[in-house]
Amino acid sequence: MTSDFGPNAKNRVDAEARRRRAAGGMPFLGLSLGDRPLGEAEVRSMYFAMLALVIGGAPASTLRAAKAVEEALNGPQPEIPDGGLTSPGEILPMFYLMRGAPDLMRRDPEEVQASQANSACSSTGMAALAAIRARRRMALAHKVFALSAEAILAPLEHFDPALKPLWGDPHEAASLDSFARWLAGATTEGRRPYQAPVSWRILPRVLGQGNRGAAGLIAAAERALAGMVSNPSFIEGGPDAGAPRAVSTGGYHNAITAQAVETVMANWVDIATLAQRQVVKLHRGDVSGLPDRLLPEGEKYWTGRSTSYIEFVGNDIIDDMRRLGEPALLSPAEAGASLQDDVSAPGLIACRNEAKVAVLFDRMIGILAATASHALHIAGRDPAPPLSPFLAAVRRRFPPVIEKRVLGEDAARLAAALTDAANSESDLLTDDDMADAALAAEDGR
Structure with a gap:
């Protein structure tokens, strides 16, 4: 990524800033509260949707990132409150999901990468389970x-x-x-x-x-799982698609x-x-x-x-x-x-x-x-x-x-x-x- 996020989106970031950001991990550990934790099946469904996102290629993720999601999917599920989760880009549940898959945050700042954090993993997973x-x-x-x-x-x-x-x-x-x-x-x-x-x-x-x-x-x-994207998303490029690039998008909504x-x-x-x-x-x-x-x-x-x-x-x-x-x-x-x-x-x-x-x-x-x-x-x-x-x-x-x-x-x-x-x-x-x-x-x- 070459730009910051949220209220600092207008700021450019260099390799050193990316390195410091990666070392700091997620900016928040968990902000939400509700009546009880979401069920294990609900949380697992979110990781399943995240795996679809990573495999789909929009975040330009590495094999290591895919394996990190796989391990989270198969391991014990983090407790996520059932309330206080509504947010732009579904970022609030992501703080818990990322803590349950710490290897997703351990990356080389020089890697080509967009983002796994800004996506519709949570609602897509829960909707698939409801289906x-x-x-x-x-x-x-x-x-x-x-x-x-x-x-x-x-x-x-x-x-x-x-x-x-x-x-x-x-x-x-x-x-x-x-x-x-x-x-x-x-x-x-x-x-x-x-x-x-x-x-x-x-x-x-x-x-x-x-x-x-x-x-x-x-x-x-099915359509949502097949069309999982993040913000930003990576476009591979090609003869008809132009140069490879990362674009800011609202596709996570x-x-x-x-x-x-x-x-x-x-x-x-x-x-x-x-x-x-x-x-x-x-x-x-x-x-x-x-x-x-x-x-x-x-x-x-x-x-x-x-x-x-x-x-x-x-x-x-x-x-x-x-x-x-x-x-x-x-x-x-x-x-x-x-x-x-x-x-x-x-x-x-x-x-x-x-x-x-x-x-x-x-x-x-x-x-x-x-x-x-x-x-x-x-x-x-x-x-x-x-x-x-x-x-x-x-x-x-x-x-x-x-x-x-x-x-x-x-x-x-x-x-x-x-x-x-x-x-x-x-x-x-x-x-x-x-x-x-x-x-x-x-x-x-």
């Missing part, structure tokens, strides 16, 4: 809502694959295919002879939009993934709202055709032998989701006391909020799964055969209510298991489930 989890959450959502459809004996025509050419949407078609898989072999006897409430009828369309959002985030994360993450987050709110509606309706005998409040025959709700009143819990969850689901727009405030750094990158706020909303989503669909399970128990019915293993997995965390107990503890156990299933294989979501849960491509192919 993986979004696909898994959509697979879980289809299983939970199929179980709910069996609880109320919703007409199978609401999920008829013959609707695919009428709707003409690949993501809604994928949703119809998922319901067809989980409802295969469902009984046709005694099913509701008229339409189910809207919250069941519109499931393939609303979950289809969930599929679209997940596919869009996957595509955005990731404007793609924040909006893609927020689309997914909005879908979590909408889908969870359907779950909350269904929990309420399943407890109303005049709507569901089930025993009122899902009580054993002849009992009153105060005996506690039911999931009755758990429907109130969802109100708090949905309210929190809606407040956290606000878009992370560019801040109208000046970012900091700097002549240069006047606009913060919103990607980290979007990713952090989506992660919180997603956990709340797990809680809401967990309550629906528990309610549908208990409804089937009260009705003395089994679901469609493909749902039987899933129902058994739900009941291992939240058994049908035979005697009065603290239902919130079981609901928390099931919600935590759903969150775990969004990260890795479990009895709630197996690898075979995921193999059959392909999303349509973002362009609809």
